[in-house]
């Protein structure tokens with residue numbers, strides 16, 4: 001260490017104090033510069049936001065689904081019809097799955113989130129979306145053995161870098177502790193995009209498109225499965241997946257999605 005220069009102790013103390021002040025100011029400025037360089041942006045409107053996820057304005061525009069809703073399909077009711085009352089849809093065409101739950105209605109902000117996750121590689125959105133799903137699906141997850149994401153066909157997986165349902169399922173696995181079986185369900189033939197198809201066309205488009213691989217059957221047989229997807233529109237895709245899982249002897253299949261179309265006649269995708 002260098003010897004103390006021959007200057008008065010009080011001057012040296014002053015100098016040291018000033019240096020420390022400078023150092024503190026510098027580190028504060030550097031931290032500030034980093035904050036300015038990497039602001040957190042609202043995932044929906046790209047305005048700077050405190051914390052992660054969406055800004056207060058966009059959060060308020062998301063329609064989180066809360067009771068009362070159909071215990072079978074999770075479709076929100078306008079009025080509470082009393083316990084265990086099913087929706088007309090659930091009575092008219094009961095699905096292969098047991099129950100479905102969604103975090104939000106599929107509207108403008110939800111659509112922005114889903115499209116950014118799906119087509120713009122915004123994997124940073126998955127944690128917030130997955131957490132909202134885990135909360136909406138708590139009842140399903142409490143009694144679940146395994147999570148299965150709706151698979152992409154490999155050709156689409158190739159064009160798109162990853163499976164958005166798989167990304168959401170990984171967050172839900174972390175939140176709930178329910179194990180993920182991402183390879184259990186396979187898409188065995190390519191399907192058309194469901195966009196623009198009528199309800200019967202959607203059903204026939206995905207019929208027989210999914211299968212549990214024989215060497216993965218032990219992951220499914222006797223297990224209570226929660227199937228994970230980003231959006232539920234007509235329910236044709238998750239219904240076809242549920243049938244495949246039930247053929248592989250799943251004890252039950254529930255469905256948990258980020259967003260569901262509540263009125264498919266009025267809300268085209």
Ligand SMILES: [Zn+2]
Pocket residue numbers: 042043044045046047054055056057058059
């Ligand atoms: Zn926003």
